Amino acid sequence: MNRLYHVALSPFCRKVRLTLAEKKIEVELVEERYWEQSPEFLRRNPAGKVPVLRLDARVMSESQAICEYLDETVPGPTLIPRDAEGRYEVRRLCAWFDDKFNEEVTRKVMGERVWKKVMKKGYPDSKTVKEGLSAIKFHLDYMGWLLDQRRWLAGDVMTLADFAAAAHLSCLDYISDVDWNRSEAVKDWYAKIKSRPAFRSLLADQLPGLPPSPQYAELDF
Known part of the structure; x- marks a missing residue:
């Protein structure tokens, strides 16, 4: 199951959620209290920040990098121009x-x-x-x-x-x-x-x- 570790009112998580939804990628949303810096979460992202996306076998962090990856690899509306x-x-x-x-x-x-x-x-x-x-x-x-x-x-x-x-x-x-x-x-x-x-x-x-x-x-x- 694809998962997005996120916080509901984080704009960075929301940017990724919008991109996922626009690309029609279903994910399980998992609320992550990132400020508690749990060892399990830090294993997913040593930077200790959300969002973190688990997509198939890949674990990705940093909202801009995630969104650009999705736009380049997933069919659907193009969110970043090609020129x-x-x-x-x-x-x-x-x-x-x-x-x-x-x-x-x-x-x-x-x-x-x-x-x-x-x-x-x-x-x-x-x-x-x-x-x-x-x-x-x-x-x-x-x-x-x-x-x-x-x-x-x-x-x-x-x-x-x-x-x-x-x-x-x-x-x-x-x-x-x-x-x-x-x-x-x-x-x-x-x-x-x-x-x-x-x-x-x-x-x-x-x-x-x-x-x-x-x-x-x-x-x-």
């Missing part, structure tokens, strides 16, 4: 969200409001949360600028860049920390990607003791 310019733009935007957006927004908001509670590391730091909520405005404006010129973030077709962005924003939307009224273009884009069959399992996620915001699973917000 060099297209590949560059998709990889650039994946890095934008997985590095810059994650550092400036996701870690600060989700880290304080969700993971401190889950990991029992104390109370949220309001200053850090405010910094993250302020930074997201810039990112939404940048996405809006991209979408004013393109149908999807990296061009005229949906790509892994859209999954990377949606993975981060969906985590924040779970706790109602995205101002969807800031950009009509971004709101329309998210409604479009949120309605895809690949998104269904994400919308069913429930974190014990932390229910999702009322609009989280609503396709029309």
Whole structure:
């Protein structure tokens, strides 16, 4: 049985889940409390991070590497363009969200409001949360600028860049920390990607003791 060791509100795990679903690869989802660093988990990934995918006889880690491997080896919708310019733009935007957006927004908001509670590391730091909520405005404006010129973030077709962005924003939307009224273009884009069959399992996620915001699973917000 193929397995994905993951955490429900990890954007990196969600990016892999979206890719697997888009490629119609069935996997068993196994919640992994990676912060406990169990010896069994460290054998799967010595880096001690999720996601970890067991696919047939192969065990893989690092979300971007996993997604690119799946796109190259599994038939289905192409998520990374075959031309060099297209590949560059998709990889650039994946890095934008997985590095810059994650550092400036996701870690600060989700880290304080969700993971401190889950990991029992104390109370949220309001200053850090405010910094993250302020930074997201810039990112939404940048996405809006991209979408004013393109149908999807990296061009005229949906790509892994859209999954990377949606993975981060969906985590924040779970706790109602995205101002969807800031950009009509971004709101329309998210409604479009949120309605895809690949998104269904994400919308069913429930974190014990932390229910999702009322609009989280609503396709029309």
